[in-house]
Amino acid sequence: MxxxxxxxxxxxxxxxxxxxxxxxxxxxxxxxxxxxxxxxxxxxxxxxxxxxxxxxxxxxxxxxGLSGTVGLITSDMSGRFCTQIMMGAENVLGSRSMSVLLTNARADPTLEAMHVRKLLSLKVDGLILMGRETDPRPSLSNDIPVPVTYAYAPSEDPNDASVTCDNVGAGRMAVEHLISCGRSRIAIIGGDPSFTAATDRTQGSLEALEEAGLEPVGPIRYGTWHGSWGRGATRLLLDQKLDFDAIICQNDQIARGCIDVLKERGLRIPEDVAVIGHDNWTDVVDVARPSLTDIDNCAVDIGRRAAEMLLDAINGKPHHGIELLDCKLIQRESTVPLG
The missing domain is CATH 1.10.260.40 (lambda repressor-like DNA-binding domains)
Structure with a gap:
């Protein structure tokens, strides 16, 4: 030989x-x-x-007794956070020489259950379930014979291991940043109230305003996550002659619509009105003028942490409950400090 x-x-x-x-x-x-x-x-x-x-x-x-493979089930392969979460998880698992088997359930519980059965038949060592939103989701059956970690959309069962972004903290972060830029008359344009992301971000913003001895300018209106709602809500703020020097938009599409209307009405950004968005979605951020100060959900970190939690469980040290990861503020031109 x-x-x-x-x-x-x-x-x-x-x-x-x-x-x-x-x-x-x-x-x-x-x-x-x-x-x-x-x-x-x-x-x-x-x-x-x-x-x-x-x-x-x-x-x-x-x-x-381990196969060296992990099943990763996403509910939205084309979602803006899905790829980042997958990258974070694969970085960790790949460093441990573990392979990832990816499936797309397309937010269909029946399809998800089919993928779970198939992955279990392939003897995966664990499962990561990625949601498309931060709304809590039903837990898988307790009969699943391998550890499961929930990423982005946490499980409703407190005994499960889940990791997602801190939307309450993000809402607080937006207000604290605007105050640090010299703004004190802050309006808030909410997203879709049926999503916990919208109500959680509002909660954090209101808490930070109260601690600073401030109140939001005008009523907090909710609508959709689309640019058309950002335009409509901004027109309402202006038509009601409300005195504001900053606007918090609960996602980037809303922020883009908001900026369009402010510029149409002859207002300068950030000199007259500072604007901050959320999601740090490159499709919007890259074309925004001025460049949009944003809050990033740190989806790669969510994927990384989900993989770490799963590996801990595989090694006999399971996690329980929801772990919240801090979002990150990215300073750009739309909130340059006054003075």
Whole structure:
């Protein structure tokens, strides 16, 4: 047999023998399993590198009982956050040499259930379910034999592990930023009130205004997530002769419509009115003039954290409840400070 053939390739047994550990411990160490001490993990990984050991997926599965695959089910493949969440999850899972099997349920519970059954038949080690909105969703059956993590749309069951963005904190962040820019007469254009994102963002904004001794200018009106609503709501603010120097728009389409009307009426942004959006959607942000200050949901971080939580559960350390990740404010031209 020639050198470099399968027969001469280093095996997991060779790594374990050289490191002085059992085959099971060597396998867990190569998967960075926290149940194995850091010192042992580093030793095994160093030995594997010295031997140029390449793990055999089938052999590892027989030793660990794990397939090295994770099922990822999205409800909206074309959604603006879906790709970012997937990237975050794959970055973490790929660094652990785990493969991702992706399916699209298209927000159809029947289709989702079919995908779950199919993925379980393929012996995945766990599932990540990605929602299209931050509204809570029904939990999968408690009979699911592998760990499940919910990303973006949290599970209604507090015993499940979920991760999403902090929309209340985002609403607060918008007000605090505008105040820091010297604004004190702040109006709010809400999105669709049937979505928790809209009501949560309003809650955070109202809390921050109250703490600053301020009230929103005019009534907080809700409508849709579309630019047409941003235009209509802004016209109402102007036609009612309300005195405002800043507007919080609960998503970027609303902000774009708002900016269009302000410019039509001869108002300068940000000199006369500062405008802030939410979602940091490049399709809107890239064409906005002036460039739009925005709040980013940090969807990549949500995917990363969902994968980390799933790996913890696979390794016997499950998470419970909803973990909220901070959003991030991105300063651009539409809210340049006064003075």
């Amino acid at each position: 020639k050198k470099g053939s399968i027969k001469d390739s280093p095996r997991l047994e060779d790594v374990a023998q050289r490191a002085g550990v059992s085959i099971s411990t060597a396998s867990k160490a190569l998967h960075d399993n926290p149940r194995v001490s850091l010192k042992t993990r580093q030793l095994v990984q160093r030995v594997a590198q010295e031997l140029s050991y390449a793990p055999n997926a089938l052999a590892q599965s027989l030793v660990t």
